Amino acid sequence: MYELLRPRLPRLLLAILFGVLSLGSALALAGVAAWLITRAWEMPPVLHLTVAVVAVRALGISRGVLGYCERLASHDTALRAAADVRERLYTRLAAGPVDAVMRRNTGELVSDIGTSVDELADVLVRAVVPISVAVILGSGATIAIAFISPAAAMLLALCLLVSGVAAPALSARAAVAAEQLAAQHRSQRDTAAMIALEHAPELRVSGHLDELLAEADRQQRDWGHAIDRAAAPAALASAAPIAAIGASVLGAVVCGVVLAPSLAPTTLAILMLLPLSAFEATLALPGAGVQLARSRVAARRLHMLTHPGPDDLRRPTVGSVDLEPGARLAVTGPSGSGKTTLLMNLAGLLPKEIASEAAFFAEDAHLFATTVRDNLLVARGDAADDELRDALYRVGLGDWLDSLSDGLATILVGGSAAVSAGQRRRLLLARALISTAPTVLLDEPTEHLDAADGSRFLIELLTPGAFFPDQRTVVVATHHLPADFACPIVKLGACE
Known part of the structure; x- marks a missing residue:
């Protein structure tokens, strides 16, 4: 004491x-x-x-x-x-x-x-x-x-x-x-x-x-x-x-x-x-x-x-994960199975990590009580306004952006309190789109989205050239994937 x-x-x-x-x-x-x-x-x-x-x-x-x-x-x-x-x-x-x-x-x-x-x-x-x-x-x-x-x-x-x-x-x-x-x-x-x-x-x-x-x-x-x-x-x-x-x-x-x-x-x-x-x-x-x-x-x-x-x-073994440039990988499993831990290891955030140039986008990443623009620029400070608008339109926030009185300069009063859970999730996904990191690690990117949009986003995230260019590596942690979608998968069991 x-x-x-x-x-x-x-x-x-x-x-x-x-x-x-x-x-x-x-x-x-x-x-x-x-x-x-x-x-x-x-x-x-x-x-x-x-x-x-x-x-x-x-x-x-x-x-x-x-x-x-x-x-x-x-x-x-x-x-x-x-x-x-x-x-x-x-x-x-x-x-x-x-x-x-x-x-x-x-x-x-x-x-x-x-x-x-x-x-x-x-x-x-x-x-x-x-x-x-x-x-x-x-x-x-x-x-x-x-x-x-x-x-x-x-x-x-x-x-x-x-x-x-x-x-x-x-x-x-x-x-x-x-x-x-x-x-x-x-x-x-x-x-x-x-x-x-x-x-x-x-x-x-x-x-x-x-x-x-x-x-x-x-x-x-x-x-x-x-x-x-x-x-x-x-x-x-x-x-x-x-x-x-x-x-x-x-x-x-x-x-x-x-x-x-x-x-x-x-x-x-x-x-x-x-x-x-x-x-x-x-x-x-x-x-x-x-x-x-x-x-x-x-x-x-x-x-x-x-x-x-x-x-x-308790950490999952990550030595067997081999990510080639342009690879797409889905990490699935129930809550507590270690999906987030695996992503953090890949991002180099934990001791004895795999060295990589990766950007980790957490499920509970913070939204700041500042402008929409500043909340997106945390991913890449030199992004132009046209890039920011394009990212928001791609994640389905175009109508929301057009409804804002000051557009990108609109202040999100209270941070996350200014948007719904689904809008918050889309804003965080827009951050990932703006990032230029060679490897993008997304933790539950479709949480709080409706089933149709969630499935569509997962498919596009894990399809080369859809959301991200072919040469960028994308790893997505999610509870489940669409049944008819084929993708390399790492399945994790529940922690005992």
């Missing part, structure tokens, strides 16, 4: 220092207030109480000010650490195996990189700082009480262990059980939500949008039930610190009664009231234990994302 987070140590120590000073002010305030109340009962001259009165006011003010400073310092440290983690994650994902990302659904990536990084960074604010502050103040309070009564100090130390160790451990165990179930439900919920957001129009037309939204809602409810199941042990963990406080105060009272003949009244008051403030730092530790467990789970998810195992990088 530290390897991923790498917080700035000076800033973290500053946050801990502010936390110690803030709750230390509360601890000192309890001691000074106990002395002041008892000493005032003895009715000394008012001047004898002036210093204590000023100290009470100063400690009361400093507690709030220092607590605010601790919040600023700890949140600043956590936000900077989260930004650094995201930067390192993006760098590793960009430099690592592409298949580790491409085989994941967008919803899973949103969950892993978004939520997991937030939970990882929260460990600084909700666990590391509170635990450090509690250890320092708990030790200081125990030592202070030991000078008055060793027996009361031993009881205080035992109760602090119950409140600061046993209760957080129980909370963490309950959180782990809930988090393991929640991670699955959260990923499935996010996946369903992302599919609904990206493909809402076609899902509504096909009548599956309500079903998908209901599935996302069901996953959210299941997540809530998983959290409820962990509530019982978590409630016990929350009650343990209160019981420990009561036991410690009761023990201090008993010790005070026994030592009353030999101690000054002001000392007895400090002995009985100081433990109340000593536990203030441990009240946040059950939540710290929960956060620590959640952050560990998040760290494991992020580590698996950046260090995929052998099962996450």
Whole structure:
């Protein structure tokens, strides 16, 4: 977890220092207030109480000010650490195996990189700082009480262990059980939500949008039930610190009664009231234990994302694929069989790739929130407007282009949101037509097109001289080919 987070140590120590000073002010305030109340009962001259009165006011003010400073310092440290983690994650994902990302659904990536990084960074604010502050103040309070009564100090130390160790451990165990179930439900919920957001129009037309939204809602409810199941042990963990406080105060009272003949009244008051403030730092530790467990789970998810195992990088064998200039090849198979992976290997995007001058056009390639022209020029920056128009007409977008008020200069507001799924697919296919790469690799180029157009495009893509010149090599990954069309085919089986 530290390897991923790498917080700035000076800033973290500053946050801990502010936390110690803030709750230390509360601890000192309890001691000074106990002395002041008892000493005032003895009715000394008012001047004898002036210093204590000023100290009470100063400690009361400093507690709030220092607590605010601790919040600023700890949140600043956590936000900077989260930004650094995201930067390192993006760098590793960009430099690592592409298949580790491409085989994941967008919803899973949103969950892993978004939520997991937030939970990882929260460990600084909700666990590391509170635990450090509690250890320092708990030790200081125990030592202070030991000078008055060793027996009361031993009881205080035992109760602090119950409140600061046993209760957080129980909370963490309950959180782990809930988090393991929640991670699955959260990923499935996010996946369903992302599919609904990206493909809402076609899902509504096909009548599956309500079903998908209901599935996302069901996953959210299941997540809530998983959290409820962990509530019982978590409630016990929350009650343990209160019981420990009561036991410690009761023990201090008993010790005070026994030592009353030999101690000054002001000392007895400090002995009985100081433990109340000593536990203030441990009240946040059950939540710290929960956060620590959640952050560990998040760290494991992020580590698996950046260090995929052998099962996450199943690749088809590509050594047998021999692409001559002008060849046409169809790669077929069900979802998850490795069609995209094979294309990425051929494009030189994965380690140990086949070196080739190939252009890979992904199924989910991005449409930018800019002009139609700029969205096509990403394939070849020097293409003339006539070439762009010709490509759009060839993929069936001529009428659409003519209907645009500014033609190629029309801005696609929201990128993919400005077009239908079928129009988006045709725009991506137009990009491929504009490209001059010797080898063109197309991943599901006819997805979201109607059956007639899809079959026609597949035939033309795989027929030399139809869409692409004879000398260019074309590889198409698709779920199926028209039954009456003959073409060299690589069939991939489903991944087990």
